[in-house]
Amino acid sequence: MNRKAIADILKERVLILDGAYGTEFMRRGFKKSPEEILLEHPEAIKKLHEEYVKSGSNALLTSTFGANPIKLSKIGLESHHDEIVRNAVKIAKDASKGALVFGDIGPTGDLPYPIGERSFDEYYESFQKTSKILLEEDVDAIILETFTDILELKAAYYAVRDLSNDIFLIAHLTFDENSRTLTGTDPVNFAIIFDDLDVDAIGINCSLGPEEMLPIFEELSKYTHKFLTVEPDAGEPILKGDTVEYPIKPDEFAIHMDSYWEAGANIIGSCCGSNPAHTSKISTIIGKRSPVERDEKRLFAISSPSSIVNFDKFVLIGERLNPAGKKKLTEAMRGEKIDYIVDQAREQIDRGAHSLDLNFGVEQTISKKFMSKAVSAITYKTGSPLSLDIQTPEILEFIMKRYPGRPLVNSARAVDEEFLKRADFIKKYGGILITLSMGERVPENFEDRKASINHILEMLDSIGLSKDRIIFDPIVLAIGAGADARETIKTISYLDSMDLKTTFGLSNVSFGMPDRSYINGAFLTMAILNGLSSAIMNPLDEIVMGNLKASLLLSKRSQIEVERVQGTDELLNFVLTGAEEKLLDEVDNLLKTQEPVSVIEKHLKPVMDKVGDLYGAGKIFLPQLILAAQTAQKAFEKVQKLIPSGGDYGKFIIATVKGDVHDIGKNIVATIVKSAGYKVLDLGRDVPSEKIVDMAEKEKPVMVGLSAMMTTTAPRIKDVTDEMKKRHLPIPVIVGGASLNESLAKELGADFYAKSATDAIKYLKDLKS
CATH class of the missing domain: 3.20.20.20 (Dihydropteroate synthase-like)
Known part of the structure; x- marks a missing residue:
């Protein structure tokens, strides 16, 4: 079906998108990603597709969310890329019974330069390989979902659109509770950027439940003339025994989705924690409603x-x-x-x-x-x-x-x-x-x-x-x-x-x-x-x-309004602006009258505490946080060389748990902790629990940091904390990741939960004092 035909449908009625796959497969006892399940148990993929169609889905997502070559290379399946993508489309079509099939493309899991190392062209090449096969297999539409960075999303958009002007194309970002993506984009910015581009629909999915996501979606809807799509999570995950569950049941979820229809949603689905029962209730309440007309605000x-x-x-x-x-x-x-x-x-x-x-x-x-x-x-x-x-x-x-x-x-x-x-x-x-x-x-x-x-x-x-x-x-x-x-x-x-x-x-x-x-x-x-x-x-x-x-x-016009984040102390300004030479010169001046330990304790560490506060308050965003950390790290290294013990504030072990190949959050935390004077031992991603505990027993760190981005891998945290208790290792554990929250972290045995990248510094400071 071409994009005009789908647009004509959306002008007449709201479409019901299917629900979660990864978390639902976990609930059904599978321990691997949908892409791996597709290779080993294709019948399970087809069965879940069929259940979503039976529950009222007008559109199915192919099991290709993590099937771009960059992402697949992290789990050793890059050579299976073509096979996975082609089979995913065929399975979805076989199960569709008239429902539309949307080719699903998710992010690579890597941040762009200068926050990370990926270039636009690397993103583009990876996404285009996946897009090419989806188009060859004749999907009805392509959805780019769960992206956290605007440049990576633009690369995915061009990768698709440069191959086809006829495919219906949807672009999504994922926002936190402060209405920002990981790299600082808000919904208004998203709207004005993508309103210019040749996408058919824009929207939001993942990370937030329906109640928390609604005001962000409403803000997005005010500034775009595109069709709107939405897929909230079924609440924040909680641990029950050895399994992770989501609290919002189908009836409650569907009632929330009525508010999204009122806000102008044209395609309504659900994300992590949902299942066919959620889809069925959404379909019952939203039914074959016509979309609500919207008034668009224009920003120059x-x-x-x-x-x-x-x-x-x-x-x-x-x-x-x-x-x-x-x-x-x-x-x-x-x-x-x-x-x-x-x-x-x-x-x-x-x-x-x-x-x-x-x-x-x-x-x-x-x-x-x-x-x-x-x-x-x-x-x-x-x-x-x-x-x-x-x-x-x-x-x-x-x-x-x-x-x-x-x-x-x-x-x-x-x-x-x-x-x-x-x-x-x-x-x-x-x-x-x-x-x-x-x-x-x-x-x-x-x-x-x-x-x-x-x-x-x-x-x-x-x-x-x-x-x-x-x-x-x-x-x-x-x-x-x-x-x-x-x-x-x-x-x-x-x-x-x-x-x-x-x-x-x-x-x-x-x-x-x-x-x-x-x-x-x-x-x-x-x-x-x-x-x-x-x-x-x-x-x-x-x-x-x-x-x-x-x-x-x-002239009674607005005066210049420049919101600059500046402190009263020069060191903070040098760190925030990345003025490395000026920072090191000032550190040299301080060392003329103060001992190295005093320079760290009275100047450098308080500066990083303030940086953490600014980040937590939404005054600066991830790119500026990483710049500040990298700049401060140079000063810490300079001063620590002058201390006989090396100025070692202790070791900090960090790892992404077994089965999880995501390392964006882990790498950010490692950079921040290193900038606060600690020796960071980064064990990498997909690390076996026993290896983490062995390293903790050997190195005696002041804290162990664990990252779990996927709901399916969150229980691995408990494997680590249980083993540490078994070995009587009194080392505090801090955990973070998209799949976690405060209560779940406690249930998994962690001592601290890192909601933001700077929380580790705060808790390390508390431990030291």
Whole structure:
């Protein structure tokens, strides 16, 4: 069935998706993943499919959630990839009895650079191999579900869409109770990024029960015109004997799903802990209802993975990531020194920039791969959205495809071929385009600019691109070369009268003149009073920044609002911003008057405690947390070398339990604990319980950390804690993972439950005191 046919169905009625497979197979006594079960017991897969259809499912998911090559390689089944995917589709089709078959693709379990090591292209290649087979086997739709990072989800989206424009495509993210994904994306950001892209439906699944997920889903529904899908868990898991159960029964679950229908859901299913009985109740209550009509809010905004910049308020775009006239930045770009570039980016953000204009200079001298890495490093580490000032079309397209958010693109002239090319990129890859109020030649007066603006508006109508995807540059020319700045002001006023957004490169006006800051500041004031929406400018120029703040105040527009996480102490700021050299210099100064142990106890450890508090409070997100930990670790290592004992605060053993190949959470915790001065012994993933206990008995750590991402592997924690008690090892155990919660952790015998990556530091501190 093609995408139009499914869209037509969804306009008329709500579809019922099936429920959980992994947790249901566990409940039925299977100990392996659905992909492994498919190879060994295909009849069990078919039987569960048939039960879901009998219970009222209109759509079945293939048992391919973990069947991408990267994920399969972790359990030694990569060579079986094609066999698993093809058989999964055939089994689902055989059992479907008229129900739609959705090819299911889940994440790799690896984080992207710079938080992890995976690149967009590695994700893309892996997902495309799976997508290709799903399409060859003629699934009715493809669903990308349980993704926790926006870049990995975009890679999966392009992997599918580059193969087929005809497949119905669904994209899901997974959110925590704070309405954020693991790498900091909120539902509004998700909506504005994927509303630009050619997906048919977006939605949420996993991690939360129906009550906790509802407000997040309602927020998502307000900002998208796409169809909506939802699959909550059946509550938080609890341990009963040796089995893990989920508390929300079918009747209660189905009542909750009625609220999702009211919020606009078009496809309703269930996730971990559910079974055919849940599906049956959902089907009974939702039945063949028609979908609810929704009103969509539109945001004129750009974004990074963790932040949104809304142009309804004045936007300051930092101009200093441009190598023109900057020798060090030129050398950094040609030498591929990302840390220096990120430092330059962060300096502008700290001084008030909301977004940053990124220009690579002579683009042919720099590799596209490095450009993509630089874009990811800046957006993830600083949280700043970018304006991509890239002139070469093929390079721009390469970067836009790999941009982890919704970008601003700078810029296009009102020349048909040039404008239409960039407009096509905006339609295909998402974002907002800056368009110059000029054609082939530079306009001297307002009338010429007005003609270009009107021509652009005509082209927008002809290609079906809305005005909220365009920002106009009124053209700023150098007054030193005889230009009349008032012509630019007239253009701004004209654009503002039509409710069109504007931006310009401020420093162009004073090029070649003395006292440039005063000229720039005065011109900026004139522009703001005539309706300027944003400016590409230097936030390090205090004179211009003073004019900006005063102008916004006098025009009764919002003052600059920059939410920066900064502490009162320099060490904290150095750690948060990744200023490694400044941190180490300050540590050297402290060591002149204090003993190494005192530097750690009174300065470094309290700083990491504060970082943990900021993360727990949602003030910073995973990319910034990892940056802070990696930076602090350098300082700890420096000071510990000066302590005779090595400054060893003790050993911390960490492992992912037997049967579980996920290690994102484990690796994050290991980094954080290491940054607090502990010696971390990382045993890896899929570690036998006996090996963990043997290592604990031998090394005598201050704590053992265990990770279990899957409900099926959570009971392995109890194997470890029972064996430790049997051997009389009085070592506290801290556990964490998506399958766990406070009560389940206690039932499994753990001493502590890590809800977030920084909880380990908090509990280690409590133990020490």
